[in-house]
Amino acid sequence: MAEADPVAPLCVTFRLTSAEYQAGVRRLTLTLWPIRLFIVVAIVAAIAALVGALLPYTILAIVGLLVFAVYAFMLAFLLGIRPAQSFRRRTDLRGDQTYCFSESGLSMTFASGESRVKWSYFIGLLETKELYVLRHPVGQMGSIIPRRAFQDTDAETRFRRLAQQVGKGRRPLA
Numbered sequence: 001m002a003e004a005d006p007v008a009p010l011c012v013t014f015r016l017t018s019a020e021y022q023a024g025v026r027r028l029t030l031t032l033w034p035i036r037l038f039i040v041v042a043i044v045a046a047i048a049a050l051v052g053a054l055l056p057y058t059i060l061a062i063v064g065l066l067v068f069a070v071y072a073f074m075l076a077f078l079l080g081i082r083p084a085q086s087f088r089r090r091t092d093l094r095g096d097q098t099y100c101f102s103e104s105g106l107s108m109t110f111a112s113g114e115s116r117v118k119w120s121y122f123i124g125l126l127e128t129k130e131l132y133v134l135r136h137p138v139g140q141m142g143s144i145i146p147r148r149a150f151q152d153t154d155a156e157t158r159f160r161r162l163a164q165q166v167g168k169g170r171r172p173l174a
Helices: 018-029 033-054 058-089 153-163
Strands: 010-015 096-101 105-110 113-118 124-127 131-135 142-146
Touching: 010 142, 010 153, 018 058, 018 131, 018 142, 033 058, 096 153, 131 153
Parallel strands: none
Antiparallel strands: 010 096, 096 105, 105 113, 124 131, 131 142
């Protein structure tokens, strides 16, 4: 088998599954401080409800339970329901996606078009056991790439080497 040319672009083509998309959105969303604050409030409210139930303090138990229920519902919506709806609605997410990585940047091809960006456009690389998520500078956006898209560990290692350029050469926002 011939060895891959280290300067040639590394291209991967894949179709995201709903589960992969939801996991990528969850990973990206959990990096945002407002979501982390929601989680802390939900935990504190659950503890307050439990303490109020164990002690004869009905008001604390009711308020804690109500706050917990509201925040738990909001978290479920943000981390589960909304990503599933987005995946069903957006045909680009369900179709073939091709990413080509090179030293200068990457190109992305979807059913609706293509885009080329430099590595410095991205502000971070998030990982899970199954995914890579290239974080965009715009709020809660990212490019989700499943690890299964890479043909072998050498291709994945080459991607990781190229992705070390993420955010380098980026000017700080004023």
